[in-house]
Amino acid sequence: MDLRLDAISVVTDGRSLVSGLSLDVSDGQVVGLVGPNGSGKSTALRCVYRALRPSSGTVWVGEQELTRLPLRRSAQTVAAMTQDGGVDFDFTVGEVVALGRAPHLRGNQALSGRERELCERAMDRLDIGHLAHRGVLTLSGGERQRVLLARALVQEPEILVLDEPTNHLDVRHQVELLSLLRESGLTVLVVLHDLNLAAAACDRIGVLSGGRLVASGAPAAVLTPELVGDVFGVRASVVQHPLTGGPQLLYSLDSTR
Amino acid sequence: MPPPSTSPPSARSGAAAADVVGLPPAAPAPTAGGRFATRGALLAGCAALTALLLGSVVVAIGLGPAVITPQETARHLWAALSGGRIGAGEVTTYQIIWQIRTPRVLLAALVGAGLSAVGVAIQAMVRNALADPFVLGVSSGASVGAVGVTVTGGLAALGIYAVSAGAFLGALAASLLVYAAASSRGALSPLRLVLTGVAMSLGFQAVMSLIIYFAPDSEATSLVLYWTMGSFGAATWGALPVVAVVVTAGVVTLWRYGRVLDVLSLGDETAASLGVGPDRHRKVLLVLVSLVTGVMVAVSGAIAFVGLVMPHVVRMAVGASHARVLAVAPLAGAVFMVWVDLAARTLVAPRELPLGVITALVGVPVFVALMRRRGYTFGGR
Numbered sequence: 001m002d003l004r005l006d007a008i009s010v011v012t013d014g015r016s017l018v019s020g021l022s023l024d025v026s027d028g029q030v031v032g033l034v035g036p037n038g039s040g041k042s043t044a045l046r047c048v049y050r051a052l053r054p055s056s057g058t059v060w061v062g063e064q065e066l067t068r069l070p071l072r073r074s075a076q077t078v079a080a081m082t083q084d085g086g087v088d089f090d091f092t093v094g095e096v097v098a099l100g101r102a103p104h105l106r107g108n109q110a111l112s113g114r115e116r117e118l119c120e121r122a123m124d125r126l127d128i129g130h131l132a133h134r135g136v137l138t139l140s141g142g143e144r145q146r147v148l149l150a151r152a153l154v155q156e157p158e159i160l161v162l163d164e165p166t167n168h169l170d171v172r173h174q175v176e177l178l179s180l181l182r183e184s185g186l187t188v189l190v191v192l193h194d195l196n197l198a199a200a201a202c203d204r205i206g207v208l209s210g211g212r213l214v215a216s217g218a219p220a221a222v223l224t225p226e227l228v229g230d231v232f233g234v235r236a237s238v239v240q241h242p243l244t245g246g247p248q249l250l251y252s253l254d255s256t257r
Numbered sequence: 258m259p260p261p262s263t264s265p266p267s268a269r270s271g272a273a274a275a276d277v278v279g280l281p282p283a284a285p286a287p288t289a290g291g292r293f294a295t296r297g298a299l300l301a302g303c304a305a306l307t308a309l310l311l312g313s314v315v316v317a318i319g320l321g322p323a324v325i326t327p328q329e330t331a332r333h334l335w336a337a338l339s340g341g342r343i344g345a346g347e348v349t350t351y352q353i354i355w356q357i358r359t360p361r362v363l364l365a366a367l368v369g370a371g372l373s374a375v376g377v378a379i380q381a382m383v384r385n386a387l388a389d390p391f392v393l394g395v396s397s398g399a400s401v402g403a404v405g406v407t408v409t410g411g412l413a414a415l416g417i418y419a420v421s422a423g424a425f426l427g428a429l430a431a432s433l434l435v436y437a438a439a440s441s442r443g444a445l446s447p448l449r450l451v452l453t454g455v456a457m458s459l460g461f462q463a464v465m466s467l468i469i470y471f472a473p474d475s476e477a478t479s480l481v482l483y484w485t486m487g488s489f490g491a492a493t494w495g496a497l498p499v500v501a502v503v504v505t506a507g508v509v510t511l512w513r514y515g516r517v518l519d520v521l522s523l524g525d526e527t528a529a530s531l532g533v534g535p536d537r538h539r540k541v542l543l544v545l546v547s548l549v550t551g552v553m554v555a556v557s558g559a560i561a562f563v564g565l566v567m568p569h570v571v572r573m574a575v576g577a578s579h580a581r582v583l584a585v586a587p588l589a590g591a592v593f594m595v596w597v598d599l600a601a602r603t604l605v606a607p608r609e610l611p612l613g614v615i616t617a618l619v620g621v622p623v624f625v626a627l628m629r630r631r632g633y634t635f636g637g638r
Contacts, residue, residue: 050530080527088380089380091519091577099516099519107515
C-alpha cells in the first residue's frame with residue numbers, strides 16, 4: 001500500500017516544525033528520512049502514526065485520507081516503532097508484544113492461537129524469544145528497541161514507520177533490523193541518523209532541513225559531499241562500498257581537510 | 258483494502274500471515290499459553306480471594322464490643338437472608354449483627370474494592386505507580402464537594418443523593434484542575450502530576466476545614482477528622498444500594514477497559530499508534546473514576562493509600578496486565594478494608610481510630626519503598 005505525504009505542515013505554538021513536506025513511499029519501498037536534530041523528522045512521522053494532526057496537508061494511505069479513518073482502523077494499517085517514553089509498569093516482554101494485536105481485538109478479548117503464534121514468531125525473529133517472561137523494565141535499551149519492533153510487526157500492518165529504530169542497537173542487530181525491514185515487503189518510512197546505514201538500507205532518501213524537504217531520491221543521488229556540507233555542516237567524502245557499490249560517507253574531523 | 262502485493266490474498270488468515278512481515282515460517286508451534294499467563298491460575302486466585310472475603314466478612318461482623326462466634330454470626334445472617342426464625346432471647350444479638358455491623362462491614366468491603374480499582378485506573382491513566390485518588394487530590398476534592406453540599410444545603414432537589422452528587426462534582430472538578438495544572442502543552446509529566454496533586458490535596462483539605470469551622474453549630478473537629486481520615490461509623494443499610502451499584506458497575510467497566518489501560522500506560526504516542534485515542538479514553542475514565550470516588554467519599558470520607566497500596570501488591574502477584582490486576586485488586590482491596598475497619602473499631606475500643614491512620618501506617622512504607630525501587634524514575638526524569 002502506498003503512503004503519500006501531501007504538503008504536510010505542522011505549526012505548534014506559532015513555531016513551524018514542518019512546512020510543505022511532500023513525500024511518496026510506494027508499495028513495498030523503504031524510504032529513509034534524514035536530517036539534523038530538530039529538522040522535523042519525528043514530527044513528520046508523528047503525523048503518519050496519528051500522534052499529531054498536521055496543521056495543513058494530507059496523509060494518504062492507499063486511496064484513503066488518514067485522518068478520515070477511525071483511529072483503530074488506521075492502526076490496523078499503519079504500525080509505528082516510536083521513541084518511547086518511560087513505562088512505569090513491569091509488563092513482560094510477551095505482554096508488550098501481544099499488545100500489538102490491540103487494534104484487531106475488542107475489549108479484553110483473548111488472543112487466538114494464530115495470534116499467539118504470530119507473537120512467538122515475531123519474538124524469535126527479533127531474537128527476544130528467550131526474554132518473553134522478562135519484565136520490560138529490566139531490559140537493556142537495545143533489547144527494548146527490538147521488543148517495540150516485534151510489537152509493531154504483530155500489528156500486521158501494511159505500512160511501518162520507525163523513528164530511529166537503530167538507537168541503542170549493537171552493530172549486528174542494526175544490520176539485522178534493517179535487513180528485516182528490506183525483506184518484510186512492507187511499505188516503510190524510517191527516520192535514521194546514520195547516513196551510511198540509510199544509504200545501505202533505503203530505496204530512496206528524503207533529507208529534511210528546518211522542516212523542509214531539501215532533497216529526495218536514490219541514496220547515490222542525494223548523499224553528495226555538497227549536500228552533507230550544506231545540511232549537516234560536516235565535511236564528507238563519498239566512496240563506493242567495495243561489495244555493494246552503494247555510496248558510503250567518510251567524515252573528516254578536521255574542517256580544513 | 259487490498260492485501261499487500263507481496264503476499265497471496267489469503268495472507269490475512271492462517272499461519273501464512275507471518276510471511277507478511279518476513280518471519281520464518283518453520284517456528285515450532287508453541288503450546289497454548291506457554292509464554293502467556295494462564296487463565297486457570299487467575300480464576301483459582303479470584304475464587305480463593307472471594308472465599309477469604311466471605312470468611313473475613315463473617316468474622317468481622319462477629320467481632321466488636323460484643324463478641325459473637327463466626328458460627329453464630331453465620332446462623333443469624335442466614336436467618337436474616339432466608340427469612341428464618343431466631344429465638345426471642347436473641348433479638349439483641351440479631352440487631353447488633355444485622356442492623357449495626359453488617360451494613361458497616363459490607364460498606365467497608367465495597368469501598369475497599371472501589372478504591373483499589375480506581376487506584377489501578379488512575380495509575381494507568383497517568384502512567385505513574387505513585388498515583389491514587391488521594392495523592393492526586395481527587396478524594397479531597399470530593400470531600401470539599403460533600404461538605405459544601407452538607408453545609409449549604411445545595412443540590413437539595415436530589416434528596417438523599419445530594420451529598421453523593423456533591424462529592425462527585427467535587428471529585429470531577431478536582432481531577433480536571435489537577436490535570437490542567439499539571440499538563441504543559443499537551444504533555445503530562447508524571448512528576449508534575451504527583452507534585453500538583455499533593456499540593457492540591459492539601460489545598461482542598463484546607464478549604465474543607467475552613468467550610469466546617471465557619472459552619473454554624475457543627476462538631477468541627479470530629480467532622481474534619483471524618484472527611485480527611487475516613488470512617489465507616491455512619492454506615493446504614495440506606496447508604497448501601499447507591500454505593501453497591503456504582504462501585505460494582507465502576508469495577509466491571511474498568512475491568513472491561515483492561516486492554517485500553519494496558520495501551521494507555523505505554524504512553525500517548527504508542528497508544529495512538531495502537532488505535533487508542535489517549536485523550537478520548539482519558540476523559541471517559543476521568544468521569545468514571547470521579548463518579549466512583551465521589552460516591553465512596555460521600556459515605557466513608559477520604560481514605561488514603563488504599564488505592565496506592567493494593568494495586569502495587571496485586572501487580573507483584575499477578576503482573577502488570579490490567580485485565581488481570583482489575584480482576585484481583587477489587588477482591589484484595591475488599592478483604593484489606595474489612596480488616597482495616599475491624600482494627601479501627603476494636604484496637605482502642607470503645608474509641609474508634611480514623612481509618613486513614615491505619616491505612617497510612619501501612620501505606621507510607623509502601624510509598625517510600627516504591628520510590629526507592631530499583632529502576633524507578635519519574636517517567637524518565
